[in-house]
Amino acid sequence: MAIALKVNGQTHSVDVDVDTPLLWVLRDVLGMTGTKFGCGMALCGACTVHIDGVATRSCITPIDSVGSSNVTTIEAISATTAGAKIQKAWLDREVVQCGYCQSGQIMSAAALLASNPHPNDSEIEAAMSGNICRCGTYVRIRDAIKHAAQST
Numbered sequence: 001m002a003i004a005l006k007v008n009g010q011t012h013s014v015d016v017d018v019d020t021p022l023l024w025v026l027r028d029v030l031g032m033t034g035t036k037f038g039c040g041m042a043l044c045g046a047c048t049v050h051i052d053g054v055a056t057r058s059c060i061t062p063i064d065s066v067g068s069s070n071v072t073t074i075e076a077i078s079a080t081t082a083g084a085k086i087q088k089a090w091l092d093r094e095v096v097q098c099g100y101c102q103s104g105q106i107m108s109a110a111a112l113l114a115s116n117p118h119p120n121d122s123e124i125e126a127a128m129s130g131n132i133c134r135c136g137t138y139v140r141i142r143d144a145i146k147h148a149a150q151s152t
Helices: 022-029 081-092 102-115 121-128 138-150
Strands: 002-007 010-015 048-051 054-057 070-072
Touching (some): 054 102, 081 102, 081 138, 102 138
Parallel strands (some): 002 070
Antiparallel strands (some): 048 070
């Protein structure tokens, strides 16, 4: 079935089953491989994208539930103010170790800063709690979010 999908400001027509997860449409149909597959059950956060600015786990989001909403992926997050600040902070604070989870981490952090420009530690922990980093870079992640929040 042909479905119109708005991703990173462009409308795409995709021919997939209506229950196909958004993650697989992004990766396999549209070739946007920045969004990662981790667990397939929305437990790890590697597949996080924004749907109308809200951090959403794309591995469990059926394509027909997206409707006319705007999907933003890691490939375009730097076009947003919060996304650009977070990506710069990630580099400034040398957050990345293996990097596999980082696109999801960045997407969750950008959604947090977009809705709460100056989060405290408990707000950061709550927003990031669904993102798992096997390398344990949590201290650097929190530091980068604080650094981004302080930048103007």
